[in-house]
Amino acid sequence: MIKKGEEALEKFSTTAYPKAINQVAKGIYHVTGYGHSNAIVIEGERSLILIDTLDSNERAKKMMTAMRKYTDKPVKTIIFTHGHPDHRGGSGAFKETVTEIIAFSNKQPVLKHTALLADVFEVRGKRQFGYALNDEEALLQGIGIREGKAVNDGKYDFLAPTEVLTADQTERVIDGIHLTLVAAPGETGDTGFIWLKEQGILCCGDNYYGCWPNLSAIRGGQYRDVAEWVDSLDKIMSYDAEIVLPGHTKALIGKAQVTEVLGNFRNAINEVLLQTLQGMNEGKAVDEVVACVQLPAHLQHLPYLGEYYGTIEWTVKAIYYAYLGWYDGNPTNLHRLNSKAYAHKMLALIGSKEKVYQEIEQALASGTYQWALELSDLLIQVEDKKGDLSKIAALRKQAPLETSANSRHYYLAYANDLEKN
Missing domain, CATH: 3.60.15.30 (Metallo-beta-lactamase domain)
Known part of the structure; x- marks a missing residue:
């Protein structure tokens, strides 16, 4: 992005x-x-x-x-x-x-x-x-x-x-x-x-x-x-x-x-493959491996390696799960709460939906659209319609930041589908 x-x-x-x-x-x-x-x-x-x-x-x-x-x-x-x-x-x-x-x-x-x-x-x-x-x-x-x-x-x-x-x-x-x-x-x-x-x-x-x-x-x-x-x-x-x-x-x-x-x-x-495997072997979680894998400097800006279709992040994730499976080694993740139960507990901890609404507005205004998406999903899991509306807004804000046509399409198409439902 x-x-x-x-x-x-x-x-x-x-x-x-x-x-x-x-x-x-x-x-x-x-x-x-x-x-x-x-x-x-x-x-x-x-x-x-x-x-x-x-x-x-x-x-x-x-x-x-x-x-x-x-x-x-x-x-x-x-x-x-x-x-x-x-x-x-x-x-x-x-x-x-x-x-x-x-x-x-x-x-x-x-x-x-x-x-x-x-x-x-x-x-x-x-x-x-x-x-x-x-x-x-x-x-x-x-x-x-x-x-x-x-x-x-x-x-x-x-x-x-x-x-x-x-x-x-x-x-x-x-x-x-x-x-x-x-x-x-x-x-x-x-x-x-x-x-x-x-x-x-x-x-x-x-x-x-x-x-x-x-x-x-x-x-x-x-x-x-x-x-x-x-x-x-x-x-x-x-x-x-x-x-x-x-x-x-x-x-x-x-x-x-x-x-x-x-x-x-x-x-x-090959560099992405080997770096990913190295990070996995060091016991890193998938998001940690994504954060540390990068192309060598002499390859980073070559036009024929631009992320206009696939992306390095998706590649790393695919390799990680293919070789190690879904479990990242953290016992917390062996039996995670389902997303609905997690959302209810998080909202109770936050104190009110109004605080989430405010945080989403600030995230949209500041350009932290991923955070807005994640907060919107909390609301969606507790069947709050404002979650759908804020997610639609965040998806449409995120789409123009994407160089990958595939992810850009997915953001826009998902927003359109949400709007129809």
């Missing part, structure tokens, strides 16, 4: 994913800004290979209309870098021409019965991505323009894979193009990258993009193994690419930029 977080987020969005079709080598195009995610078009002898398909059917169609400036060949092959819907949502636009759809197998199996959480994931995902916000409220989705389904520009239209790769590495020649497909779990367990050796180009999916990655999604979900993500970045760097094409934000062009940026990106993530 910074004083002008919203301003920093807007500035990032104006440069990170311009609407463009960039020909990065003969017959290879990196498409940015046409959807929330990127796509890569590879021209074969008689057809096109499409790596990812944008987030909606309409946007995929618009992309291909623009591509006709360069080629009129049909899309016959689709390769998904991973299973997130913003990378697969446009695939249905190619159902008349596509003959094979390749995906990577999931190296991190989904927990049994996860489907029973569909409703809560729906609510929290909607808030994280700002789907119910208007354009003025949402601005963008952090690492790309708003998804088509959020702005009436098409819908998810999925085609199922015809082949799921289970090997760690697969060599293929498709319409005269030699590709190496390599499993590289990171943001998802089914992530992989595509290496074009002859051109020195690597398509990395979402294991790298130009800001702090979503190492832990606030919508919820299984732990994204940060150590394995670092291993996958090491694997990517071992290919000595001249050009790296990410699934969001702009390409890395030239061996020097690839080496520097990917190296710093990998080292920053």
Whole structure:
């Protein structure tokens, strides 16, 4: 959080994913800004290979209309870098021409019965991505323009894979193009990258993009193994690419930029992991670890490590609970009072609700919005409607301080939901 977080987020969005079709080598195009995610078009002898398909059917169609400036060949092959819907949502636009759809197998199996959480994931995902916000409220989705389904520009239209790769590495020649497909779990367990050796180009999916990655999604979900993500970045760097094409934000062009940026990106993530584990091993509680973990000075202000999507704090918390579980070692927390009982006792100790009202007003006036939120929750637990109103005000004050689009969306969407109830 910074004083002008919203301003920093807007500035990032104006440069990170311009609407463009960039020909990065003969017959290879990196498409940015046409959807929330990127796509890569590879021209074969008689057809096109499409790596990812944008987030909606309409946007995929618009992309291909623009591509006709360069080629009129049909899309016959689709390769998904991973299973997130913003990378697969446009695939249905190619159902008349596509003959094979390749995906990577999931190296991190989904927990049994996860489907029973569909409703809560729906609510929290909607808030994280700002789907119910208007354009003025949402601005963008952090690492790309708003998804088509959020702005009436098409819908998810999925085609199922015809082949799921289970090997760690697969060599293929498709319409005269030699590709190496390599499993590289990171943001998802089914992530992989595509290496074009002859051109020195690597398509990395979402294991790298130009800001702090979503190492832990606030919508919820299984732990994204940060150590394995670092291993996958090491694997990517071992290919000595001249050009790296990410699934969001702009390409890395030239061996020097690839080496520097990917190296710093990998080292920053690894540093947070190791510092977190060290703090945990010293017996620190999670909030104490959050307070002491920071990037080395030479990494702190790099533009491609800005917290416009994920944050270091969320990363630390995810690592902490993944390795040690929910218990922080303090016996007070083994059987804490439930939140309602705690609120009643705290209000009795404070003496009156009026004192809480006054403290909330002072917190809102002084800019200590987190304190206002916590005090509002005391009132909400004792079913005082003033708690809802003060929480709405604090959420809307807090949102402009956020550089992360995800947290900004969540504050605003939650405030809107509270106001409706």
